[in-house]
Amino acid sequence: MTFFIDRRENPKNKSAVNRQRFLRRYRKQIQKAVKKKLGERSITDTSQGERVGIPAGDTDEPFFHNGRGGRHTHVLPGNREFVPGDKLQRPKGGAGGGGGEASDQGEGVDEFIFELTRDEFLDFLFQDMALPNLSKRQLTGSDEVKRVRAGYSADGPPGNISITRSMRSAIARRVALGAGKRRELRELEAQLTSLVDPEAPGAKELLEKVDLLRAQLGRIPFLDDIDIRYHRQQDEPVPTSKAVMFCVMDVSGSMDQATKDLAKRFFILLYLFLERHYEKTEVVFIRHHTRAEEVDEEAFFYSRETGGTVVSSALELMADIISQRYPVSEWNIYGSQASDGDNWPNDAERCSRQLSAILPWVQYYAYIEICEQSPKPLWQTYQPIRDQHPGVFAMQTIKGPEDIYPVFQELFSKESA
């Protein structure tokens, strides 16, 4: 007796629970590895999982086995020139190595390497972080709808038939259609029984009438098409959460590619983070030197401009875009600005006024200054604003790639929320 069974359609991921157990057990090590990995990660690659390695020793499952030493007799295949009595040089590192046992440790693999999915990677990355000012997260008025039950209707697909409702209306119909006839029938039957002589004239007529009424009543259908009721379904707009993230960056001559890469990493982190909290996330790239313009991602990060720096131009553009395209009632707005801190001195006044105007609209505005020495002019401009808008406006300095994650963590750590 033999059976063939096609299991290919069975659910995969039988190991999912075990996998989660493993990730959970080593979450500290993995988190460390993830942070380390972030520095090496190619900055355009955010859609994939990631290989991480954790110290192999930590994941060892110990068991009693022989160590080195003692007397071992090996049997090997493929002898060519040896004869009994030959003495051989001991191979390096193999003082009495017990064959298979020794190679368990001797393989030189000091990391246990495996692949995290994108979600797992981000989970570890953003562990212990939260978005500040979540009050506006859920907003209505979008194009997404959900079908909800809304009462009953007389037509619909067969799958939606409501049995109780249909039966109820069938009963009502049967009662309504038969009520008069039943009453008549009851009267005739009463007359019939009151007749003393069954052979009396009219009795036959009465009987015929009774039979007719009974037949008519019997013809009333138990369930008719008009009784069928369906669950009615209705589209209801779903509150979705949408966010727009403004990336503002100084591309004047003083910003070199390395600085821009640092800024980019920060923006990417922020984007990934927002993406996890909102169902829809849009990004607006604004670059500026003396003039600001909205560009696509490629131009934002890789084209070079020269010239001075007027930060207020970018903030003005941002305000324009918000009022034109991103109504504050529908969007969660996040601003992030990266700069080396330079600004045209005469712009300071205008810049701080403009920023103060924007801040009430946004959920959060983060300014990072990428430079060796702080504070630069822009920092000084922004400092009073930070004090006026605690919780909405944050600023940090980044000196090198290793600072990005800690700074990010500080900005979004759960305590500060």
Add this chain to the structure above:
Amino acid sequence: MSSGGVATREPISTSSEWNFDLLEVYHAEISRIAGDFGLDTYPNQIEIINSEQMLDAYASVGMPINYHHWSYGKHFLSSEQQYRRGHMGLAYEIVINSNPCISYLMEENSMTMQALVIAHACYGHNSFFKGNYLFQTWTDADSIIEYLVFARKYISNCEERYGFEAVELVLDSCHALMNQGVDRYKRPSPISMAEEQKRQRLREAHLQQQVNDLWRTIPVSKDARTEELAPRFPLEPEENLLYFFEKHSPLLEPWQREVIRIVRKVARYLYPQRQTKVMNEGWACFWHFHITQQLYLEELVDDGFMLEFLQHHTNVLYQPEFDSPYYSGVNPYTLGFAMMQDIRRICEAPTAEDKQWFPDIAGSPWRETLDFAMRNFKDESFILQFLSPKVIRDLKLFCVVDDDREDHLDVTAIHNEAGYRQVREALSALHDIGTQEPDIQVYAVDTLGDRTLKLRHNMFQGRPLDDDSSIEVLKHVRRLWGFNVELGCYKGDSLDKTFRCSEEEIAIDTGAPSG
């Protein structure tokens, strides 16, 4: 190989694509041929799976169902990683020792491979599982699946009641002692696992009762508490550490004892596999080879099928020489297949040498002789009994002694008249897990004092334990025992080293006189 005669029959298939209809046809032919050869098998349940499901199957040590544990997740992640990076191909098949015998076939296999695998797993391994004495004695194919379902449910109930961290601690400790969780010499009693399940509830209460008796804390009068009167416990050294903890560990809860038992049962189920690798694979290769030959002789398969088949067959049987970079020990497939083939040769066409070495089987009917060999041996005894000078010569086997007291390695025997016996004995010993794995037993318990558990390691040929991992395992032993643990390593009667593990300290005393 072409018969050159009348081409009367069409081959079953000529394409490398398989489908279920073809599988049925091939299977019917293979089944018929296997029956003609006298193979006695469990019914087959053949399941087609894809590569991801194969990875899943890898992760739970080849069991179709198992309880959850992080280490299986680790295995899954690591084999997934190796597979994705192309460092490892997946097995063509996995076969479970159960009744019916479950075989997993990969969907990526070509038609030829599917036929090969059906012959190999569903008739080769299957008949081995059913016939070999180790499997018959140590495993219960009828109820293993049922038992694993029970185990999984029991452990997940425990996780719900006591938290999965608590269960994981016990499982970790049990896994560390899995190799010390089997009765090697005492044959297990033949109650079926199904019956055991029924007894499980009764057992919990009873077990606790027994432990309580042993650790009775009712005060005894002072005079009675003398060394002489303390009965030795355990009376005999106990090799099955997990059994010992299940029955005698003083502080465990009933559910923890049951968890130990589950791991013990799984270890017992896996125990025969580790000791019959050479025979099992040799037997399966022998039969896939001869069944396929028969298919070809009957012109059911064409030359293309045979070429593909032979390529896979020779790949599996490849034995790199000892100095090759690909060398990783004696290939059990090669050795097993060579020996099985050789037994047939000795039966059918014995030489003078064979008659001298194997007087009782030379010239005997080969099927009965092979069947006898398959049923009544394990790798160690099989090699000791049947490894012939011809196979030793063919594989050019030689012995090297590596003694840490000498500066050089010694070639002590090669494939010649003077060396055959020594090579054979040495190769047999290498397949004896009794000598390859450290022998550790429960030696004594300080029942009247601080309840220290004394383990004893009898060193075989001066082979010491690995320090780091032994300390780690001792921590697990301590967790299961609940009190201090000592492990003494003995060379003969002299103490070589002691590992101690207590709440306060972990220490290794080297060469210290026995305490």
